[in-house]
Amino acid sequence: MIRILSGNEAVARGAWEAGVAVASAYPGTPSTEIIEEFARYPGVYAEWAPNEKVAVDVAIGAAYAGRRAFASMKHVGLNVAADAFMYASMTGTETGLVIVTADDPGMHSSQNEQDNRTFARFARVPCLEPSDSQEAKEMMIAAFALSEQFDTPVLFRMTTRICHSSSAVVLGERVEPPARVTRFPRNPAKYVMVPGNARPRHPLIEQRQEAIAGFAETCRFNRVEARGRELGIIASGVAYQYAREVFPRASLLKLGMTWPLPAQLIRDFAASVERLIVIEELDPFIEEAVRLLDVPVEGKSIFPRVGELDPRTVRECAIAAGLLPETARAPTLDVDVGPLPGRPPMLCPGCPHRAAFYVLGKLKVPVLGDIGCYSLGFAPPLNAMHTLGCMGAGIAVAHGAAKAGNPEHHVAVIGDSTFFHTGLPALVNVVYNQSPVITIIMDNRVTGMTGHQENPGTGRTLQGKAAPIIEFEPLVRALGVEHVKTVDAYDAAEIERTLKEFMRLDQPAVLITRAPCALLPEVRLRWRPLTINAEVCNGCGLCFRLGCPAILKSDVLDTRYRRPKALIDATLCTGCAVCAAICPRGAVLDVMPAA
Amino acid sequence: MQHTLNFLLVGVGGQGTILASEVLVNVGLAAGYQAKQAELHGMSQRGGSVVSHVRWGQVIYSPLIGAGEVDVYLAFEKAEALRYLWQLRRGALAVINLHAIEPVTVTSGGQPYPTDERLRAAVAQVTDRAVYVDAAAIAAGLGNIRTENVVLLGALSALMEREEMIGSELLPDEWVVQITARVPGRFAEVNRRAFEAGRAVVIAAS
Numbered sequence: 019m020i021r022i023l024s025g026n027e028a029v030a031r032g033a034w035e036a037g038v039a040v041a042s043a044y045p046g047t048p049s050t051e052i053i054e055e056f057a058r059y060p061g062v063y064a065e066w067a068p069n070e071k072v073a074v075d076v077a078i079g080a081a082y083a084g085r086r087a088f089a090s091m092k093h094v095g096l097n098v099a100a101d102a103f104m105y106a107s108m109t110g111t112e113t114g115l116v117i118v119t120a121d122d123p124g125m126h127s128s129q130n131e132q133d134n135r136t137f138a139r140f141a142r143v144p145c146l147e148p149s150d151s152q153e154a155k156e157m158m159i160a161a162f163a164l165s166e167q168f169d170t171p172v173l174f175r176m177t178t179r180i181c182h183s184s185s186a187v188v189l190g191e192r193v194e195p196p197a198r199v200t201r202f203p204r205n206p207a208k209y210v211m212v213p214g215n216a217r218p219r220h221p222l223i224e225q226r227q228e229a230i231a232g233f234a235e236t237c238r239f240n241r242v243e244a245r246g247r248e249l250g251i252i253a254s255g256v257a258y259q260y261a262r263e264v265f266p267r268a269s270l271l272k273l274g275m276t277w278p279l280p281a282q283l284i285r286d287f288a289a290s291v292e293r294l295i296v297i298e299e300l301d302p303f304i305e306e307a308v309r310l311l312d313v314p315v316e317g318k319s320i321f322p323r324v325g326e327l328d329p330r331t332v333r334e335c336a337i338a339a340g341l342l343p344e345t346a347r348a349p350t351l352d353v354d355v356g357p358l359p360g361r362p363p364m365l366c367p368g369c370p371h372r373a374a375f376y377v378l379g380k381l382k383v384p385v386l387g388d389i390g391c392y393s394l395g396f397a398p399p400l401n402a403m404h405t406l407g408c409m410g411a412g413i414a415v416a417h418g419a420a421k422a423g424n425p426e427h428h429v430a431v432i433g434d435s436t437f438f439h440t441g442l443p444a445l446v447n448v449v450y451n452q453s454p455v456i457t458i459i460m461d462n463r464v465t466g467m468t469g470h471q472e473n474p475g476t477g478r479t480l481q482g483k484a485a486p487i488i489e490f491e492p493l494v495r496a497l498g499v500e501h502v503k504t505v506d507a508y509d510a511a512e513i514e515r516t517l518k519e520f521m522r523l524d525q526p527a528v529l530i531t532r533a534p535c536a537l538l539p540e541v542r543l544r545w546r547p548l549t550i551n552a553e554v555c556n557g558c559g560l561c562f563r564l565g566c567p568a569i570l571k572s573d574v575l576d577t578r579y580r581r582p583k584a585l586i587d588a589t590l591c592t593g594c595a596v597c598a599a600i601c602p603r604g605a606v607l608d609v610m611p612a613a
Numbered sequence: 614m615q616h617t618l619n620f621l622l623v624g625v626g627g628q629g630t631i632l633a634s635e636v637l638v639n640v641g642l643a644a645g646y647q648a649k650q651a652e653l654h655g656m657s658q659r660g661g662s663v664v665s666h667v668r669w670g671q672v673i674y675s676p677l678i679g680a681g682e683v684d685v686y687l688a689f690e691k692a693e694a695l696r697y698l699w700q701l702r703r704g705a706l707a708v709i710n711l712h713a714i715e716p717v718t719v720t721s722g723g724q725p726y727p728t729d730e731r732l733r734a735a736v737a738q739v740t741d742r743a744v745y746v747d748a749a750a751i752a753a754g755l756g757n758i759r760t761e762n763v764v765l766l767g768a769l770s771a772l773m774e775r776e777e778m779i780g781s782e783l784l785p786d787e788w789v790v791q792i793t794a795r796v797p798g799r800f801a802e803v804n805r806r807a808f809e810a811g812r813a814v815v816i817a818a819s
Contacts, residue, residue, distance in 0.1 A: 355695040358692055
């Protein structure tokens, strides 16, 4: 049976066909759908972990216990999970373990575009890189066999373009691997990494890497496609597709395993062509390894090391380097469309994060942010976030700034899921080392940005089971925060009062702004659009400062001040009424009868 | 059919662009082609623009279309239609939805939103094979605004037939099968009618 699957769906399918029993993940674009899809297959256990390190430890535990397992995450998730990833390389596992990293060349939804193939080299583990959905499925199955053959975790590297591209996949059946383990292993020499046990493991993993390099010479995912002698191209991942598209007559060495590299295969291929180039996204990872073999090669002297490749970029770079004639360029149209308005991402109409950002802007305090929908609080007209680095950073950055002697009050802003992810230890630090940091936990009852995933605060698991709800207020009180208050996220006045009260203290304080995401299905049912009384509105513009997409500038000008009045788009307004509460003239009306 | 067909779909988050491109890639597969689709989402839920590439052909490598190689353009929103127009091949087919979704840069930022005259003039510089559809009004008339995307697919199918980009290998029924497979059963009928209403716009204009 053939079906069109995205790369992410194909990875999930491959894991299922490979007999994977356990998977753990934390949501992150472009990886999120892998485990969401896997969780729907029969006979598997899949979960959202609070962060990627926990997810990798969980997968390691399952693979120690004798069941095939994987953890999936976005590229920066592997930074969080690096500690676990590194020891897993040292210990190996009883059964197959695969770590899926979804890199984001072009930073479509990330804070950097790190190339995680470097993690494979760093940890001495093999790296597989599929070029389409069919290969993603096949490689995922092969990854578990490889893991078991060499007693190593496998790094499975996807990129946004492979994750979110769809193509035909031949579906197979699930094959349960034979049971290899009857009871949890008692093997401290292998699994207890105290220095005395770790030292003898290190030479083993170096030997393992050499053995895998030997395997790479004949691995079916590394193959030569011999065409012309003039030009030879080494490519991996989606870059292979661009190479086929742009250089139909060149010979190709397609590398599906990009670490460790097959030295002899590369040397032989190089000898068969007159000019050798590498086409790869981001780092010159393959190129540098080829150069270390003393094989003359070009790569990043032709193609960019920054950003995502696409057929156009590859073609233009090739023309500039003289690899293709000028005539290889498809003519692009020079069409005059005039100035176009930008369409920046915004907090949605009715977003429960908006009121707090409005108040923070008004209070003019430094706001130390974090990763989620609420990151958009930085954007105009709210302009209410001043740093954002990685998951869980804001609270500790605020603490550091306070300890540096900055006399202002620092406010850390963090979402519910991000607080569970890595905010918690940072708040422990604020309490332990006492700084007057105010932490706002924006609790919208769901993991929003990645598309409404469950988390430890939602009361549901990934596979739909009821779960205990971990409540923030008792949690942070138990940590020793004395000043804690939970308020309705839409109540701008109460948020302002509470923050001002906290700012008079010289102690840690936590404000929990709570309201479910306006896009949740049960919340949509309560949407009730408001309207502006144009007789009363005098165009003062205060409501425009909320940056709500439902509040428009009317064509009607106020007669006295000659400024545009406000107008509400009823198709967008949810009736959150934050604008009604801040309007100094009471011009926002609730016209619809209550349901 | 020619060697490959490249479709570019552009719109705004929430308009059903992704579902339309899923239908299109599966219609291609059902018609016997290799088919690939690439989409960009992530921030799109927050009202950003959505772009999706669909390719049909005997052999397809890149999931992305090269610049200047778009054969068929399906634009769900007027400003977005202008934004990606430069990627079309001269003479490309175009189905353009006369639907304006004004971004905040217009509604509260004061930037001008392009006029219909500007849109039509710009499209005319590129192709004379464009049809304009008021799909939102048609969908609203059918009682379900969310079938806007299917109205556009209907128009697209009829336009591709009229321009002989597809022949008897691909019947309208195949599109309907792919559409109804992707919507809840109780919406199958309204989607069928939306598809036919979209076809009727093109057939009436021919």
